[in-house]
Amino acid sequence: MSSFVFSEKPIEMVSGDGMYLTASDGTDYLDFGASYACVPVGHSHPAVVDAVASQAQDLTYVQASYPHAARTALYEQLADLAPGDVDNVWLCNSGTEANEAALKFARSATGRSKIIATTRGFHGRTMGALATTWKDKYKKPYEPLIDGVEFVPYGDSEAMADAIDDETAAVILEPLQGEGGINPPSTEFLRTARVHTAQHGAALVMDEIQTGLGRTGSMWATETHDVVPDVLTSAKGIASGLPLGATLVRDWVAEGAASHGSTFSGNPIVCAAAGATLDVIESESLAAHAAETGQYLRTELERRLGDDVRDVRGEGLMVGVEVKRGANRLLRELALNHQLLALPAGRTVLRLLPPLVAEEEHCDTVVDALAEVVG
Numbered sequence: 001m002s003s004f005v006f007s008e009k010p011i012e013m014v015s016g017d018g019m020y021l022t023a024s025d026g027t028d029y030l031d032f033g034a035s036y037a038c039v040p041v042g043h044s045h046p047a048v049v050d051a052v053a054s055q056a057q058d059l060t061y062v063q064a065s066y067p068h069a070a071r072t073a074l075y076e077q078l079a080d081l082a083p084g085d086v087d088n089v090w091l092c093n094s095g096t097e098a099n100e101a102a103l104k105f106a107r108s109a110t111g112r113s114k115i116i117a118t119t120r121g122f123h124g125r126t127m128g129a130l131a132t133t134w135k136d137k138y139k140k141p142y143e144p145l146i147d148g149v150e151f152v153p154y155g156d157s158e159a160m161a162d163a164i165d166d167e168t169a170a171v172i173l174e175p176l177q178g179e180g181g182i183n184p185p186s187t188e189f190l191r192t193a194r195v196h197t198a199q200h201g202a203a204l205v206m207d208e209i210q211t212g213l214g215r216t217g218s219m220w221a222t223e224t225h226d227v228v229p230d231v232l233t234s235a236k237g238i239a240s241g242l243p244l245g246a247t248l249v250r251d252w253v254a255e256g257a258a259s260h261g262s263t264f265s266g267n268p269i270v271c272a273a274a275g276a277t278l279d280v281i282e283s284e285s286l287a288a289h290a291a292e293t294g295q296y297l298r299t300e301l302e303r304r305l306g307d308d309v310r311d312v313r314g315e316g317l318m319v320g321v322e323v324k325r326g327a328n329r330l331l332r333e334l335a336l337n338h339q340l341l342a343l344p345a346g347r348t349v350l351r352l353l354p355p356l357v358a359e360e361e362h363c364d365t366v367v368d369a370l371a372e373v374v375g
C-alpha cells in the first residue's frame with residue numbers, strides 16, 4: 001500500500017550510515033541530496049542516535065507549558081547561533097509552520113497585512129506559506145489562499161525597493177533559492193530588502209530552511225552578505241530529519257507572538273536530536289568544511305562537465321547543475337545505474353545537497369557519474 005500523496009521511488013531504503021543509504025536488496029546508495037537536506041551530519045549519526053534513544057527512555061513527551069531540559073538547552077543553543085539579536089526562539093514541527101509563524105508574528109507586531117515574496121521562491125505548503133510560494137502548480141488547486149501577498153522578481157533591487165511601503169508587514173525570501181533552481185542573490189538585493197524594510201518598519205524574514213546550518217559555507221547564508229534579518233526560519237536538517245522547525249525573531253517581532261501555539265512545540269526527543277545535530281555541526285566545523293568541499297565540487301564539475309552542461313552554480317554544499325535535458329530522467333539514470341541519489345530543482349537543474357560531512361572522494365564519485373550521464 002503506497003501513500004496516495006507521495007509518488008514513491010522504486011527503491012526501498014532500510015538503513016543509513018553517514019553518506020550512504022542501503023536498500024532492501026543490499027545495494028548502497030551515495031545520498032548526495034541528503035534526503036532533502038535533512039541529514040547534515042550524515043545518516044544515523046551515532047551522537048544523534050544516542051541522544052534520541054536516551055531521551056526516549058526518560059520521557060517521550062511533556063506538554064509544552066512545562067519547561068524541559070532538552071528544550072531549554074536548544075533555545076539557548078539556537079540563540080547563541082543566531083545572527084545578531086535574532087534570538088527569541090519559537091519551535092514547531094516543519095518548515096512551512098516556521099514560516100507560517102513568521103508571517104503571523106510580523107502581521108501582529110506591525111499591525112499590517114501586506115507581505116512581499118519573490119518570484120521562484122519556495123516557502124512551504126500550508127495556506128499562508130503557500131501564498132508566498134511562487135509556483136502556480138503548488139497553489140492553484142487550493143485557492144483562495146491568504147490575501148495581501150505581492151511578488152517581486154528575485155534579484156531585482158529596484159522592484160524590491162519600490163514594493164516596500166508603510167503598509168508592508170514583511171518581506172520573505174531565501175538568501176539563496178533552493179527549490180526555484182539554486183539561484184544565488186546579489187548582496188545588493190539582500191541589502192536593499194534590509195534597508196527598505198528597516199526604513200518602513202516592516203519585518204525582513206530570511207527563510208534559511210534549506211540554506212542554514214552551515215550548508216552554504218557559513219552557519220547562515222545571510223551572514224555571507226552581512227545582512228541581519230528580523231526573523232530567520234530553520235527546519236529540514238536541524239534535527240537530522242526528525243520533525244522540527246524553528247522561527248528565530250528579534251524582540252520587537254516576538255511581541256507579535258502572544259496568541260500563537262502548538263501542542264508538539266519543543267517535543268523532548270526532537271529537541272534532543274536537534275541538540276546533538278547542532279553539537280556535531282559546531283564541534284566538527286562543518287560550515288567551514290562545506291565551504292571548502294563545495295568549492296572543490298564546483299571546480300571539478302566545471303572542469304569535467306564543461307560544455308556538456310549549461311551552468312554550475314551555488315555556494316558551499318548547495319550546488320545546482322543546469323543540464324541540457326530533463327533533470328528527472330538524469331536523476332533516474334544516476335540512481336539506477338550509478339547508485340547515486342540527487343534532487344531536481346525545477347525541470348532542468350540537478351540539485352546537489354550532500355550531508356556536510358561529504359569528502360572530496362565522494363565528490364569525485366559524483367563528478368565521474370555525472371560526466372558519464374551528461375556526456
Ligand SMILES: *Cc1c(COP(=O)(O)O)cnc(C)c1O
Pocket residue numbers: 094095096097099122123124125174178179207208209210235236
Ligand atoms: C523545504 C522548504 C520549506 C518547507 O519545509 P517543510 O518542512 O517541507 O514544510 C520552506 N522553505 C524552504 C526554503 C524549503 O527548502
